[in-house]
Amino acid sequence: MTAWAYPQTPSVTAGETLTVRVSSRGPFRLLLYRLGSATQFLTASPVYGAFEAPSGRVALPWDAAACDVPIPRDARPGAYAAFVAHAPADVALPQDRRDGAALFVVRPPHPRARVLVNLPLFTYHAYNSSTRDPLGDETRGHSLCTGASAVTLLRPGGGIGGHLCDEADRDAYDLASPRHCFEHWDRKALAWLEERGYDVDVATDWDLHAAPYPLAGYRLLLCFGHHAYWTDRMRARVERFVDGGGNVAFFGANALWSRVRYDVVRATIERAGAWPVREDRLTGASYRFGGGRDRGARPPVPYVVSAPDHWAFAGCDFSEGSAFGASGGLIGYRCDGAPPDPGASARELARADLDRWRESNGSEVFPDGHASFVVREGAGTVVHAGTVDWPRLLARDAAVARITRNVIERLAAGDVASSLVRNGHLDDGLVPVRRAGFET
Numbered sequence: 001m002t003a004w005a006y007p008q009t010p011s012v013t014a015g016e017t018l019t020v021r022v023s024s025r026g027p028f029r030l031l032l033y034r035l036g037s038a039t040q041f042l043t044a045s046p047v048y049g050a051f052e053a054p055s056g057r058v059a060l061p062w063d064a065a066a067c068d069v070p071i072p073r074d075a076r077p078g079a080y081a082a083f084v085a086h087a088p089a090d091v092a093l094p095q096d097r098r099d100g101a102a103l104f105v106v107r108p109p110h111p112r113a114r115v116l117v118n119l120p121l122f123t124y125h126a127y128n129s130s131t132r133d134p135l136g137d138e139t140r141g142h143s144l145c146t147g148a149s150a151v152t153l154l155r156p157g158g159g160i161g162g163h164l165c166d167e168a169d170r171d172a173y174d175l176a177s178p179r180h181c182f183e184h185w186d187r188k189a190l191a192w193l194e195e196r197g198y199d200v201d202v203a204t205d206w207d208l209h210a211a212p213y214p215l216a217g218y219r220l221l222l223c224f225g226h227h228a229y230w231t232d233r234m235r236a237r238v239e240r241f242v243d244g245g246g247n248v249a250f251f252g253a254n255a256l257w258s259r260v261r262y263d264v265v266r267a268t269i270e271r272a273g274a275w276p277v278r279e280d281r282l283t284g285a286s287y288r289f290g291g292g293r294d295r296g297a298r299p300p301v302p303y304v305v306s307a308p309d310h311w312a313f314a315g316c317d318f319s320e321g322s323a324f325g326a327s328g329g330l331i332g333y334r335c336d337g338a339p340p341d342p343g344a345s346a347r348e349l350a351r352a353d354l355d356r357w358r359e360s361n362g363s364e365v366f367p368d369g370h371a372s373f374v375v376r377e378g379a380g381t382v383v384h385a386g387t388v389d390w391p392r393l394l395a396r397d398a399a400v401a402r403i404t405r406n407v408i409e410r411l412a413a414g415d416v417a418s419s420l421v422r423n424g425h426l427d428d429g430l431v432p433v434r435r436a437g438f439e440t
Contacts, residue, residue, distance in 0.1 A: 003028065003084040003100035004055075004156040006062065010121055010204045011105040011212065015073035020082045020102050021154075023053040023064040028084045030069055034106075035079045035187060037194040042080065045069045058130060058142045059268055061154035075106050077201045079119065079182065079190060081160055101161035103182055105202050111217025113199045114412045118221060119186050121158055121204040122229035122260060122269050127180040128157035129165040141165045144229075150263070150270035153206065159186075172297045173329045174392060185225025189251065189391040192401075198408060208234045209262055215241045220412045224391045225252040226334065229260050229269065239282055242380035247411035249383040250283055251390045251404060253371070254334040257287045280339050284346045284374035285384045289337030291354045291365035298333070299356040302326035303373060307349040312375060312383065314406050316399050324399040325352075325387075334388040335371035346376040352386075373403075383407050 008019035020030055030045040045067055056062030069082070084100030105119065128151065129141025143165040144151045156162040159182035167178045177183040193200055200222070208215070209231050215221065221238065227250065235256065242248060256279035261272040280286035302323035305313065316324075325331060331352045338348040350373040357363040371386040385403075393400040 005102040007104040014075040021064040037191040059150040103159035114219040115200040116218040120227045124159040150268040153267045185391045189224035192394040221248045228254040228257045247381045251385045253336040253388045284376040285336040290335035291369035292334040293363040300326040301331045303350040337370040338372035
């Protein structure tokens, strides 16, 4: 890499100062862009002199020059990136840039919208091999997914910049970017939401874990794509949110599959063993009843509808046995299935059988593996779309788009999670953790 960068904290409030750690062989400035339906310039830093730092270790915070950029008070909430530019003409646009780029979120001081979109920062870093390029190396780099005991978030590659350990396993349905980076699923979801006029705030896994402001200020939490790595604290916050009347929609899969522990001092995540209570008790479906296929095109498998009259399918003109999603490869590359004992509150609305995935290499299908579209209703409602590739089809499949609209417009309506409002203040019962790990 000629340059690398990472944010000191993965989110910042509008009006605060963003600190980005940068290593660069030559003089540079930082260009900040908002990454929504369009790429919009926000601001630029002064020109800094060259500061070249060595690559760090996977489990310890890296170190480089601290570059401060004030975020305007009127900056729109959303996902942003800081890009290292070496010349005035270097506009550093973000199309899956592998070096000199750092993803971060701008959030409002308090919940502003009814909907919060959470970016899977811990999953980005679980697959992040930092500066190793697996396309030109026999190994896949050192990451949590390839055996590292812990990985720090204070290094390049948390959604943009750096390299991913599975880059060689190209997505046959989207060659423009590797899986497990922001551009692949999450950018598509945010662009679709913005283009259709949905007003959302954006957070990261770190925000959900560290509780910089209460989750209970929202009506609906949206998770897109691959949300595999969760801490106990993240799960507890979301379960409490749902128990208090909040709603969650997982428009992805492999949700909560990996339990991790967060170390605030080193800003690391490490594996924490199995969940004491199975993850589908929250999500309604699990990878343990589904499957995955990493390589090549997948045999086309449709979702087959079993509950055409459910509100989630309003306007889709479905009847029992109707199918959707096969032609666009909707089912994949990870799928979650409903358990044999979903419980009285959970209902499977559509199912895709994964038996055909067993025909070739690159597949991992569990016994009776299937993908399920599930709705679990109680004090709050949880929707699980059952497939990681759901956001890829948002702009291409009318049924996928209509179902997503139905879920958002129904579950974002009404009051915020009112049972969590105490003494006039929103409270989810968890004290924010200190930020020291991101300030070392």
